[in-house]
Amino acid sequence: MKTTGMQQPGVYDVDQPTQPNSYRTGPDEQGMFGIYGGRFVAETLMPLILELEAEWEKAKSDPAFKAELENLNTHYTGRPSPLYFAERLTEHLGGAKVYFKRDELNHTGSHKINNCLGQILLAKRMGKTRIIAETGAGQHGVASATVAARFGFPCEVYMGATDVERQAPNVFRMKLLGAKVNPVTAGHGTLKDAMNEALRDWVTNVDDTYYLIGTAAGPHPYPEMVREFQSVIGRETREQMLATEGRLPDMLVAAVGGGSNAIGLFHPFLDDPTVRMVGVEAGGKGLDGEEHCASLTSGSPGVLHGNRTYLLQDGDGQIKEGHSISAGLDYPGIGPEHSWLKDSGRVEYVPILDTEALEAFQLLTRIEGIIPALEPSHALAEVIKRAPKMGKDQIIVMNLCGRGDKDIFTVGKILGVEL
């Protein structure tokens, strides 16, 4: 194992003195979180990634950049998103108080816009003239197409052919926004294949194209950059929770596909030892078979899409396809910082089955009048398991990172309803 500038923490436990000084200092200058992350890309892309890193470093400390982003977050996205006390759900579960961070109320319907606004401002600073993106559920594709329209960039979105079919409303939305949607038929036609194809486009069009990656994964500096843009979720949650309850929550729960909404919620709390964190992976049809996307629970470290991280793979290092009812979680990898947080023990990662997510989806719809996306429905299913076992004086915050309008066709099909 390579040593890096970053501390390798021991198992996280409030009673043990083996914790690092901070869980919030990564990545190191090589883009590593412990052994995870890095820059595993073709030489053609290297100069570009270095240029992006340099621009990102400048932007980070530029007050004008920060002000422009905050202004857009407020007036375009509608931030801060509310922190909502789910009273009836709390009553129903009979345990911990459940709050939702309502990023599903954002413009475009998910947390994805937080990252897209940050990156489009960078693209503009870098003088790029064309945007490409990959998408799974289509939420990132829609958010990318939206900011491209807002800033006058042509935009091409790569989307697996399977996902194009199961997320038809988002495909139409992207087209309305002026983006070109390129269906990818390689592999199972899901997010992994879309990302391969986006990388092929990027390597071919390096001079004018900005690759707007949708999750906290890929080569350095993307994992750090996307985390920073999404951390607005956790920063707001912290302030709102202190204002409402006068204390920090006991537990944070978020769905992880690539892991951007989860790292956005978790990161500002990583050094608060009383706050437990749970990332919820897609357990698909069960971890016994091949049809799931629980890369942290049942994968192993490997190298794909520019970073080292936990992957679903076979003994020969070939990447598996995976499966999830939710197109947004249907990815055999995970952002590298989550891999590091798993190994360090700071965050717990658990799988939720398709069927459990579907039940949670229906429960929330009926009991709170909120139709959640299938991605946060996974997080919700975990909340449903945990809240009853916790005291009524305890508090859970779950990231409700997307709305379910896009999923009604998928859910309708499973429930046997012709739409």
Next chain:
Amino acid sequence: MTTRIDTKFASLKAEGRPALVTYFMGGDPDYATSLAIMKALPGAGSDVIELGMAFSDPMADGPAIQLAGQRALKAGQSLVRTLDLARDFRKEDDTTPIVLMGYYNPIYIYGVERFLVDAKAAGVDGLIVVDLPPEMDDELCIPAMAAGLNFIRLATPTTDAKRLPAVLHNTSGFVYYVSMNGITGSAIADTTKIEAAVRRIKQHTDLPICVGFGVKTAEHARVIGQYADGVVVGTAIVNQIALSLDAENRATADTVQSVATMVRGLATGVRAARLAAAE
């Protein structure tokens, strides 16, 4: 350390002609056919063999090589079997250099140390690993050099003067100049630009420079061979293999012969390169 690659380029230099470097995907369409293709290459005029290591997610490759990798994996190819190919080939040919080309993950999962020992023992001379830029040299490049294998780096049109020294540092065997920004199998770029780039790189290194990506015909090989120390042909060969297969992607009686015929044609290109330049 002198590898078969160094020896081969030295003898070609004495002969006064560029190398023909041929790529094919190990295990495509099946192990036996692939071995037969490999054995036929030197006789048809190939000087250096690039043996493709199949990977499920070849991000830098175009459709032809993606499909070849899928055919190989479907037929049971693995990194273990790709090393078997090298070992079987070496039983009859101890001089033609073998360069493994592919992506890092299968090697990482195999285990870097064990892989280097096994590759060396199988008669492999060099490695081209697309997703390991100089920034990641600790992963495989430095251990490979210590194990006596050449680590061949890709230089691209985006590798500017500032970056070139970093790319050339720790590179051995030869430098692979990627003729364009793009994936394998795209159309050939402007050859005058390629020539300028090769001459620019030559000012920084004494290593042979081979040019690949988009080289498809004997004429391409002849033109580029006038200034490059080698030309790499991959997609054209992989396409030839695909064309020769039956409807179920199985090899036919024609598969090995048609590849050999194509390589003989390309070989006339590299052999004509310097004659033309001398005129």
